[in-house]
Amino acid sequence: MASRHFHRSRWADFSRGLTSGRQAAAMRAHLDAGCSRCASTLAAQRRVAVVAAADAWPAPPAAAVRSIKALFALARPEHRSRLRSVQLKPTFDGALVPAAAGTRAAVAPARRLLFESTRFALDLHVTPRPRSRLADICGQLLEQQTGSGVAEVPALLILGDRILWSGVTAELGEFELTAELTGSPELWLLADERHPISARLGP
Ligand SMILES: [Zn+2]
Numbered sequence: 001m002a003s004r005h006f007h008r009s010r011w012a013d014f015s016r017g018l019t020s021g022r023q024a025a026a027m028r029a030h031l032d033a034g035c036s037r038c039a040s041t042l043a044a045q046r047r048v049a050v051v052a053a054a055d056a057w058p059a060p061p062a063a064a065v066r067s068i069k070a071l072f073a074l075a076r077p078e079h080r081s082r083l084r085s086v087q088l089k090p091t092f093d094g095a096l097v098p099a100a101a102g103t104r105a106a107v108a109p110a111r112r113l114l115f116e117s118t119r120f121a122l123d124l125h126v127t128p129r130p131r132s133r134l135a136d137i138c139g140q141l142l143e144q145q146t147g148s149g150v151a152e153v154p155a156l157l158i159l160g161d162r163i164l165w166s167g168v169t170a171e172l173g174e175f176e177l178t179a180e181l182t183g184s185p186e187l188w189l190l191a192d193e194r195h196p197i198s199a200r201l202g203p
Pocket of ligand 1 (some may be wrong): 030035036037039
């Protein structure tokens with residue numbers, strides 16, 4: 001391939017029609033040049049978008065349901081004061097599509113956030129919804145050493161004593177959620193049995 005592949009999160013944006021004109025043209029040209037890898041990434045993201053829109057994610061496996069219950073217990077406020085999650089360090093925060101001057105200024109650009117510990121990396125792609133406080137978050141939990149996704153990890157988004165969202169990472173360590181990011185909620189992931197890792201998400 002002459003040009004570089006586009007990141008999965010870019011194809012996620014593309015499949016939702018959130019890509020700027022010039023970027024979209026470059027991506028279409030890349031597909032037209034015959035990149036089968038990016039074509040299959042796009043096809044997968046389109047399936048994810050359809051499933052997410054229908055709110056019809058496949059049911060998580062029984063073991064994951066059991067550990068999500070354990071994670072709920074650990075995340076209860078009375079436990080949280082004693083049990084500290086391992087905080088992932090934010091290592092990157094950047095706009096994905098630089099806002100074009102004077103155009104579409106009402107829409108905040110999508111952001112890519114990266115959090116890391118020695119063992120894990122958490123890659124988040126945050127797309128604010130126009131005229132809304134909600135943001136769509138597309139994330140992936142990766143093992144640092146191998147670079148591969150970590151599947152079937154229970155996850156919670158917590159704000160104070162409220163659980164805003166709960167889910168389980170899919171086959172490639174990916175997950176999707178929609179939430180309000182005001183008040184800096186924390187994302188907890190039970191990647192290590194009984195020892196959650198967490199990342200604080202800003203507005
Ligand atoms: Zn490609």
